[in-house]
Amino acid sequence: MITGAGQGLGLALVRRALEAGHNVVATTRRVEFPITDPRLTVLRVDVTDRQACHVAVERAVAECGRLDVLVNNAGYGLVGAIEEVDEGEARAIIDTDLLGPLWMSQAALPVMREQRSGHIVQISSVGGVGAMPFFGLYNAAKWGLEGFSEALADEVAAFGVRVTIAEIGSMDTEWATGSMRFSQPKNVYDAIRAERLGTAAVPWPHDPGATGGGTSPAAVAERLVAHIADPEPGRLRLLIGEDAPSQVAVVLDRRAREYAAQAHA
Numbered sequence: 001m002i003t004g005a006g007q008g009l010g011l012a013l014v015r016r017a018l019e020a021g022h023n024v025v026a027t028t029r030r031v032e033f034p035i036t037d038p039r040l041t042v043l044r045v046d047v048t049d050r051q052a053c054h055v056a057v058e059r060a061v062a063e064c065g066r067l068d069v070l071v072n073n074a075g076y077g078l079v080g081a082i083e084e085v086d087e088g089e090a091r092a093i094i095d096t097d098l099l100g101p102l103w104m105s106q107a108a109l110p111v112m113r114e115q116r117s118g119h120i121v122q123i124s125s126v127g128g129v130g131a132m133p134f135f136g137l138y139n140a141a142k143w144g145l146e147g148f149s150e151a152l153a154d155e156v157a158a159f160g161v162r163v164t165i166a167e168i169g170s171m172d173t174e175w176a177t178g179s180m181r182f183s184q185p186k187n188v189y190d191a192i193r194a195e196r197l198g199t200a201a202v203p204w205p206h207d208p209g210a211t212g213g214g215t216s217p218a219a220v221a222e223r224l225v226a227h228i229a230d231p232e233p234g235r236l237r238l239l240i241g242e243d244a245p246s247q248v249a250v251v252l253d254r255r256a257r258e259y260a261a262q263a264h265a
């Protein structure tokens with residue numbers, strides 16, 4: 001079962017899982033879904049709607065008889081300095097990127113516990129490990145996702161349920177282009193915005209239909225499906241993408257040095 005499957009990584013995962021011979025339940029908010037397949041069930045779900053998440057899992061189990069894998073993929077980014085983000089924008093991104101995976105996980109857990117097997121895959125980011133100026137709310141949502149998922153992994157291992165946090169680097173989807181949302185800018189941040197983001201323009205310029213560059217979603221999907229088929233023992237966090245290891249290393253080295261300097265606090 002894959003959320004936010006209408007395009008990007010979600011759609012690539014649907015394709016890869018079908019190729020690998022699995023039955024797939026895809027959730028989307030769209031009326032039209034780009035592919036049809038006898039082994040594909042498409043459900044209309046907005047992951048911010050907790051009740052809809054529970055109904056979708058019930059329907060998935062009714063359709064397939066069980067639920068082996070849930071991939072919480074639905075999510076988007078928001079560009080805005082902390083001072084620029086308004087209440088609606090903050091609540092909306094937390095609702096989608098943090099609470100969406102929480103509601104879907106809560107809906108799937110009773111099924112997986114009863115089966116005494118299951119795998120919940122949380123699509124996080126290198127931005128779930130480090131933070132970047134103007135991405136604070138996205139970082140907060142993904143850090144939150146990682147926090148509850150790390151706790152969850154230890155809570156449910158004894159029931160045969162596995163959790164993977166996929167920390168993906170730059171990926172060639174519309175995440176950074178057509179899907180990106182932007183807060184109303186305050187001019188005082190323009191200089192730092194230009195320095196850190198390469199442009200002071202809000203929204204940042206992109207050609208219609210352009211993607212952001214980075215690893216192809218098909219390659220990321222391939223890696224994920226291989227990991228799910230044969231999970232690396234003891235691996236909670238899965239780094240995906242050429243830039244991902246160096247991105248997290250920079251962040252963690254800096255944090256380790258900061259803590260080491262306070263060894264006798």
Ligand SMILES: NC(=O)c1ccc[n+]([C@@H]2O[C@H](COP(=O)([O-])OP(=O)(O)OC[C@H]3O[C@@H](n4cnc5c(N)ncnc54)[C@H](OP(=O)(O)O)[C@@H]3O)[C@@H](O)[C@H]2O)c1
Pocket residue numbers: 003004005006007008009010027028029030045046047048072073074075076077096123124125126168169170171172173174175176179212214217
């Ligand atoms: N691209 C990157 O560089 C990158 C890097 C690291 C992590 N990620 C993460 O990868 C995941 C997939 O993103 P992507 O790169 O494939 O971007 P994308 O092409 O914009 O796809 C994101 C999907 O999220 C779904 N979505 C957004 N809001 C939703 C909501 N309220 N309810 C249900 N679905 C919602 C949309 O699904 P529908 O339109 O089908 O409803 C959309 O297909 C996200 O969690 C993103 O944060 C992306």
